[in-house]
Amino acid sequence: MNIRPFKKCDADTIISWIKSERIFRYWCADRFESYPITGKDLIAQYEDLAFNDDIFHFVAYDDQGLIGHFNIRYPDKKDMSTVRLGYVIVDDSRRGQGLGKEMIVTALRYAVEYMNASKVTIGVFDNNPSALYCYLGAGFKDTGVTETYSCLGEDWTCKELIYDACDISADAEGFSYYISPEDYMMFRDAVGWGLFPLEEAEKSLRDSIVICIREEGKPVALGRIVWDHGYVVYIADIIVLPKYQGQGYGRRIMEKVMSTIRNNLKPGYSVMVSLSSAKGKESFYEKFGFINRPNDDVGHGMFQWIKEPFTKED
Ligand SMILES: CC(C)(COP(=O)(O)OP(=O)(O)OC[C@H]1O[C@@H](n2cnc3c(N)ncnc32)[C@H](O)[C@@H]1OP(=O)(O)O)[C@@H](O)C(=O)NCCC(=O)NCCS
Structure with a gap:
């Protein structure tokens, strides 16, 4: 799946995915007054919004054509660290196949990596479980904040969800997925790197x-996976702070690193996972299936540092 900016010629296709007024209200809440709307109405709204330059419209696509649509906007342009997703919809003939979740994960990655957002918000009606579970599965969390909308003559509760790219809370297995640059340098410093x-x-x-x-x-133990999203995977910075070494933290980190890689493989994929072992730590990595170089098949692994002058005080 890829994403690209919305084009006017996408509008009719997107609107054709809305097969009922209920789905329409799930999608846009009260942002259009009357139902149904046409592709032209969508374009007209987007053209009106264009003057603000705070909203960006996208489509997701693959080799079969358009998959879905969403917008990313700045709710407050003075705070560019928070963006909001909206108008999320997937082609009705392709729903329930994981494509909505994949699109939202891609949208989150775009917001964090290209727009430098640290928080992404979204609203979802609690009577729309497909959307709610899709967003929770993609990494959003329920804030507990709700708002009531009047839709189709009923009161609908809209839940406010948030994705926090700097969230340090642990999952059920006790892992968290963010570390600040300062803490990262603290880790490297602690082991003399x-x-x-x-x-x-x-x-x-x-x-x-x-x-x-x-x-x-x-943070007491760390590992990083650097992946080109193809066959090259590199494991970097497996570090346990000295005070916590010898207590199983390194093994837990490596097990999680390896299961994360395996769980992200698509059918038929193979990846080459490599790492540079610290001197004397080779047997630790052998436990996870790593093979020493050189051997009968391959030569030495090689590397070099290319450095610009830098001191701790910089
Ligand atoms: C909401 C929508 C974008 C979700 O896309 P989708 O492709 O149908 O959802 P996915 O197949 O990616 O489902 C993602 C996850 O939600 C779960 N899920 C989907 N529907 C569910 C339901 N009714 N109950 C419980 N879980 C559900 C899936 O099992 C999946 O979980 P998993 O990854 O753990 O297996 C899509 O259904 C849609 O376009 N709906 C109409 C418009 C709309 O409501 N937009 C939302 C505006 S806020």
Whole structure:
């Protein structure tokens, strides 16, 4: 699945996916007065909104054509760290196949990686379980805040959901998926590894999958997966703070790293997972299936650092 900006010629197709007034209100709440609407009405609304330059319209597509539609907007342009998703809809003939969730995950990635958002919000009616579970599955959390809308002569409760890219709370297995650039540098410093500017650290973290274990809110064990979304996967920064070493944290992080990679493989995919072991730690990684280089089949793994001058005080 890919996403691209909405084009006027998409409008009729998007509107054709709305087969009832109920679905229409799930989709737009009260943002259009009357039902039904045409593609022209959608274009007219988007053209009116264009003057504000705070809303961006997208479609998701694959080799079979358009899959879905959504908007991303700034609810408050003075705070560009928060964006809001809206007008989410999937082709009615392709619903219930995981495509809605994949589209929302892609939209979240776009908002975080390209728009630099740290929070993404969305509203969903509690009588629309497909949308609610799709958003929760994509990583949104229920804020507990609700708003009542009058739709189809009924009172509908709209739940306010939030996705927080800097969320440090742990999942059911005790893992969290965010670490600040400052904490990341603290980890590297604690084990005597090279430091670099926070801006560079932030980029490294943003473009990788972070897996972290926290004790009383403070990160104590870390691992990162750097993946080109194809066959190349690199495991970086497996670090347990010295005080917590020898207590199983490293094994837990590596098990989670390996299961995350496996769970993200599509049928038929193969990936080559590599890492550089710290000296003397090879047997730790052998437990997870890693093979030493060189061997009869492959030569040494090789690397080099290319460095610009940097000191801790920078
Ligand atoms: C809401 C919508 C975008 C979701 O897309 P979708 O392709 O149907 O949803 P998915 O197939 O991706 O489902 C995602 C998850 O929600 C779960 N889910 C979907 N419908 C569900 C239901 N009725 N009850 C419980 N779970 C449900 C799925 O099982 C899946 O979970 P999983 O990943 O753990 O297996 C789509 O149904 C739609 O276009 N609806 C009409 C417009 C609309 O209501 N928009 C929402 C505006 S807020």
